[in-house]
Amino acid sequence: MGRKGAIAFGAILLIVSGAPRGLLALDKVRVGLSAMSATSGSLWVAEEKGLFKKHGIEPEVIFIGGGAARVVSSLIAGDVQFATGGGDAVIRAALRGADVISVSSPLIKGLQRVMARPDLKSPEDLRGKKIGITRFGSASHLVILLALRRWGMRPEEVRILQVESSPAMLASLDNKGIDGAVLTMPSFFVAEEKGYRVLADLGDMDIYYLQNTLDTTRSYIRKNRDQALRFVKAMVEGIAYFKKNRKESLEVLRKKLRIQSEQERSLRYLENSYHLLASKYYNEVPYPSTKAIQTSLEFLAADEPKARGADPKSFVDESIMKEIDASGFIKALYGG
Numbered sequence: 001m002g003r004k005g006a007i008a009f010g011a012i013l014l015i016v017s018g019a020p021r022g023l024l025a026l027d028k029v030r031v032g033l034s035a036m037s038a039t040s041g042s043l044w045v046a047e048e049k050g051l052f053k054k055h056g057i058e059p060e061v062i063f064i065g066g067g068a069a070r071v072v073s074s075l076i077a078g079d080v081q082f083a084t085g086g087g088d089a090v091i092r093a094a095l096r097g098a099d100v101i102s103v104s105s106p107l108i109k110g111l112q113r114v115m116a117r118p119d120l121k122s123p124e125d126l127r128g129k130k131i132g133i134t135r136f137g138s139a140s141h142l143v144i145l146l147a148l149r150r151w152g153m154r155p156e157e158v159r160i161l162q163v164e165s166s167p168a169m170l171a172s173l174d175n176k177g178i179d180g181a182v183l184t185m186p187s188f189f190v191a192e193e194k195g196y197r198v199l200a201d202l203g204d205m206d207i208y209y210l211q212n213t214l215d216t217t218r219s220y221i222r223k224n225r226d227q228a229l230r231f232v233k234a235m236v237e238g239i240a241y242f243k244k245n246r247k248e249s250l251e252v253l254r255k256k257l258r259i260q261s262e263q264e265r266s267l268r269y270l271e272n273s274y275h276l277l278a279s280k281y282y283n284e285v286p287y288p289s290t291k292a293i294q295t296s297l298e299f300l301a302a303d304e305p306k307a308r309g310a311d312p313k314s315f316v317d318e319s320i321m322k323e324i325d326a327s328g329f330i331k332a333l334y335g336g
Contacts, residue, residue, distance in 0.1 A: 027056055030060045030062060031043070031080055031084065033062065033064065034067060035085055041277060042239040042242045043061065044256045046235055046241070047238075049241060055231070057227070057231050068087050069092075072086045075217065076099070082215065083214075083216070084213065086102075088300060090102060090215045091210070091300060092300060095310065096304075096306075101215065101315065102210075102316045103215065103228070103232060104214040104288055105210070106212050107281050108283065109203045110146075110205075110209060111184050111203065113183055113184075114181075115183050115188055116180035117173070126180055127153070130159045130177070131161065132168075132173070134169075136160075136162060142209060142295075146202070166181075166183050169182075170190060186270070186272070214235060233324055235286075236324060239282050239283070240330075253270055253274065288321070290315075
């Protein structure tokens with residue numbers, strides 16, 4: 001190569017290496033979503049406000065119906081590179097030998113509330129009463145078991161019934177088919193308006209569990225570490241944007257959840273949900289939570305023998321969050 005050619009080649013390298021991320025080809029990354037709810041707000045904000053593209057990622061957010069287990073199955077199969085909302089299903093899969101790992105925990109405290117008839121004034125009043133959950137093995141089932149343990153009560157002291165969904169539980173409360181229920185947003189807002197009593201708010205109890213996690217595989221991180229790092233950075237920035245930009249974040253939630261402007265009641269509940277997520281639940285520095293995994297292992301031990309004595313640290317990879325945190329990136333997001 002002649003002198004002129006070398007200079008031209010060097011100039012091209014300089015231009016490319018110094019080019020803004022948005023001018024370069026974006027890495028396509030698929031992320032599986034287990035539920036369409038406000039808890040996905042930070043992910044949707046990162047998608048809609050160009051935060052993924054800022055970090056060189058072109059995301060494809062895929063809703064995978066059928067619960068957390070199906071999302072984790074898609075992750076294992078390689079259909080998606082990341083999954084959110086896997087929760088206990090990720091731990092169960094890992095116990096059975098699957099190559100899955102948690103890299104971040106945006107939400108580690110329960111969003112549910114245990115609601116009851118107005119005449120039931122304390123947890124002790126639930127003894128012998130019927131409590132509705134969605135189904136056995138679900139998050140609502142885990143929540144009532146955690147609450148009962150905190151109250152010093154055994155599961156046998158109440159009657160736990162499967163009622164399929166939060167709307168069905170509200171109807172059953174109204175019809176006196178059940179005496180209490182484990183409800184999440186926005187259903188507990190509706191229950192409170194109807195006069196039902198809050199016996200427990202999991203967000204106010206010192207109880208940690210896998211409410212919402214960001215999961216991937218060890219092999220993906222090993223082969224695509226820089227890509228994984230940039231994806232998680234965009235997610236972390238999405239949390240900060242969500243917490244700091246109420247109007248814009250609510251617009252994204254309305255769009256994704258298909259709530260129309262004339263649906264005043266739904267909009268009110270959505271605003272309440274946003275307030276709780278932004279002020280109370282989202283973690284600014286969302287390391288994967290070994291405390292939450294320990295809770296999961298304790299309850300999985302009943303039918304997963306390998307859960308007994310398992311080390312919670314073996315289910316997480318903290319290295320990506322540590323690198324992001326050590327760089328000062330998160331402090332800068334919050335003006336630190």
